[in-house]
Amino acid sequence: xxxxxxxxKAMRLAAAAGGAYRRVFxxxxxxxxxxxxxxVRRTGFDLDLSILDRREEAEDVVSLVLGDADGRPLPSWVPxxxxxxxxxxxxxxxxxxxxxxxxxxxxxVAVRRIPGGEGGSAEVHGLRVGDSVRVRGPRNAFSxxxxxxxxxxxxxxxxxxxxxxxxxxxxxxxxxxxxxxxRSRASLPFLRELAHYDSxxxxxxxxxxxxxxxxxxxxxxxxxxxxxxxCGPPALTDGAWRMLRDLDPSAxxxxxxxxxxxxxxxxxxxxxxxxxxxxxxxxGDETALAAVRRALPGVAYSCxxxxxxxxxxxxxxxxxxxxxxxxxxxERQDAMLLCVSRASGSLVLDx
Amino acid sequence: xFRLFRLPRxxxxxxxxxxxxxxxxxxxxxxAARDVHFSWEGVPMHYIPGEPMATHxxxxxxxxxxxxxxxxxxxxxxxxxxxxxxxxxEEVVGFIGQESTHASSHEGARxxxxxxxxxxxxxxxxxxxxxDRVLGEHGLTGRARxxxxxxxxxxFAAMEHYTAVVGEWLLEADHLERKGMxxxxxxxxxxxxxxxxEHRNVAFDAFMHVDGGYARRVRTxxxxxxxxxxxxxxxxRYLYRTDPTPGARRWWVTELLSATRRGVIPKATIFLTEIxxxxxxxFHPSQLGPMDTALRYLARSPAVGTA
Numbered sequence: 001x002x003x004x005x006x007x008x009k010a011m012r013l014a015a016a017a018g019g020a021y022r023r024v025f026x027x028x029x030x031x032x033x034x035x036x037x038x039x040v041r042r043t044g045f046d047l048d049l050s051i052l053d054r055r056e057e058a059e060d061v062v063s064l065v066l067g068d069a070d071g072r073p074l075p076s077w078v079p080x081x082x083x084x085x086x087x088x089x090x091x092x093x094x095x096x097x098x099x100x101x102x103x104x105x106x107x108x109v110a111v112r113r114i115p116g117g118e119g120g121s122a123e124v125h126g127l128r129v130g131d132s133v134r135v136r137g138p139r140n141a142f143s144x145x146x147x148x149x150x151x152x153x154x155x156x157x158x159x160x161x162x163x164x165x166x167x168x169x170x171x172x173x174x175x176x177x178x179x180x181x182x183r184s185r186a187s188l189p190f191l192r193e194l195a196h197y198d199s200x201x202x203x204x205x206x207x208x209x210x211x212x213x214x215x216x217x218x219x220x221x222x223x224x225x226x227x228x229x230x231c232g233p234p235a236l237t238d239g240a241w242r243m244l245r246d247l248d249p250s251a252x253x254x255x256x257x258x259x260x261x262x263x264x265x266x267x268x269x270x271x272x273x274x275x276x277x278x279x280x281x282x283x284g285d286e287t288a289l290a291a292v293r294r295a296l297p298g299v300a301y302s303c304x305x306x307x308x309x310x311x312x313x314x315x316x317x318x319x320x321x322x323x324x325x326x327x328x329x330x331e332r333q334d335a336m337l338l339c340v341s342r343a344s345g346s347l348v349l350d351x
Numbered sequence: 352x353f354r355l356f357r358l359p360r361x362x363x364x365x366x367x368x369x370x371x372x373x374x375x376x377x378x379x380x381x382x383a384a385r386d387v388h389f390s391w392e393g394v395p396m397h398y399i400p401g402e403p404m405a406t407h408x409x410x411x412x413x414x415x416x417x418x419x420x421x422x423x424x425x426x427x428x429x430x431x432x433x434x435x436x437x438x439x440x441e442e443v444v445g446f447i448g449q450e451s452t453h454a455s456s457h458e459g460a461r462x463x464x465x466x467x468x469x470x471x472x473x474x475x476x477x478x479x480x481x482x483d484r485v486l487g488e489h490g491l492t493g494r495a496r497x498x499x500x501x502x503x504x505x506x507f508a509a510m511e512h513y514t515a516v517v518g519e520w521l522l523e524a525d526h527l528e529r530k531g532m533x534x535x536x537x538x539x540x541x542x543x544x545x546x547x548x549e550h551r552n553v554a555f556d557a558f559m560h561v562d563g564g565y566a567r568r569v570r571t572x573x574x575x576x577x578x579x580x581x582x583x584x585x586x587x588r589y590l591y592r593t594d595p596t597p598g599a600r601r602w603w604v605t606e607l608l609s610a611t612r613r614g615v616i617p618k619a620t621i622f623l624t625e626i627x628x629x630x631x632x633x634f635h636p637s638q639l640g641p642m643d644t645a646l647r648y649l650a651r652s653p654a655v656g657t658a
Contacts, residue, residue: 302448
């Protein structure tokens, strides 16, 4: 009893009912009377805080304690949370909270100065007690979840989100172990705070003593069904999921997910938006999406990393340099993802 | 003195308590799409062995949800310029991407089932037609267009309540594992369920931010409940009756009731029992219980991990 794709009687009825509903509740003169708006608006995602304290924690690492100048309580957070700092230059940088979640009056961040970096870390190091900073958050992409036991692995400054996790796991009386990796002890912040815990649970390994770390020798320390929290450079975290899966499928691997990477190896090009009749210029260091959004703020997008497919757009003319990870060869013939793909000449899009 | 006891007045502009009652007092949970991969090779037609009805109930998700999820993403993208709260904006942007990956992953499953001989294309095309007819804009402009956007946001907020409730059920449903459900399919529905739990507040908060009217919330929740119940029951019935696998079969209603009793599918009565919960004026999706099971699943899911 194969049914063809023609709408059935029931479907036509549903469509007619939908049309009547739309006429009454959206288009009719009485529609506003049937639906009085009562919007809920919230504030407090952006906070203007002051620097209450500043300390040198290790070689090139400074911690800052931020709080409300009038002592108002700050939004609560669970270990793994981070905040955005808006630096005086206009840069916006994300740093994990490494203080105590029970302290509702203060947020602490710790930042390593990266020589030759873009300058965000040097700017944070230049902040002084009493300076005011705009903070956005906290936001959590690395939540500490309830588990029977934990294995924490931190590489260098990757200790910042892990430190409150250690405190919380210990407070809850869970079995936990921390493997803390770095170049040398002098480069590792918060060793003194970690000295409060059972020395068998805090396992510090430095390159100058034990050589380069190997995750294959660390993950087997996880107890069956443990939650493994891993924070460090990509060289440390790559391949961890598969390794842990082979050791124990009931364990879970938690890593922090990062924002999109900046555009690399891109040249400028031009896009004509056929339906809107607008032409936009895409700079070499921005995405087509960023340029199109200047002209059309309502254009749909999401992951900005070329996999979710939300910003897929029909290409009417021009040669696309596809950089996405999701479109099939057939889709690529007449579509592109605005968030990552580019062109060297010019494009005409159905927007 | 009496001001304290005054009822909220309907139809007034934004509820912002001068004393800061509407300030965020808790961290945001970052919502972002995950780059997932599923390999459908070797997944059989009855991927829950011996449970054709439960299999087809899940098939409805592959058939009906993708089109609905696209329509929802579209409505939320349209609402973005109206959202002035940066935190909610971030959540909506992440939500849209999660919904996009849900839609395309279920479509992958649907294409695989079609190669096995399940008659899925007609239903998918019908859903397309219906979603466009019922939810499209049909040339509305100005105030009516805005009202229709609010109406759709209300509908999707109510539907997302069900996906969060079912998502929670899927994460807890050990019977699916014990019944030998194919691991890839189990991972698909659990990953989907976990992200539904993770982003459960977003559509609701977007509706409350843009409109938030209580009459609209009541009306859209009733309509959403009725629509989802009808879609699930009629589509599952159709799939069950057109299933090409040979053999004698019981009446679909008997089979449905028995599958519910054995706990392999959620109770259809949720489409009634959840309504009063959702309509409680103080309701917020964050009251639906801890998110830890969902986050732990996402940290274990093969589809997420192998990406």
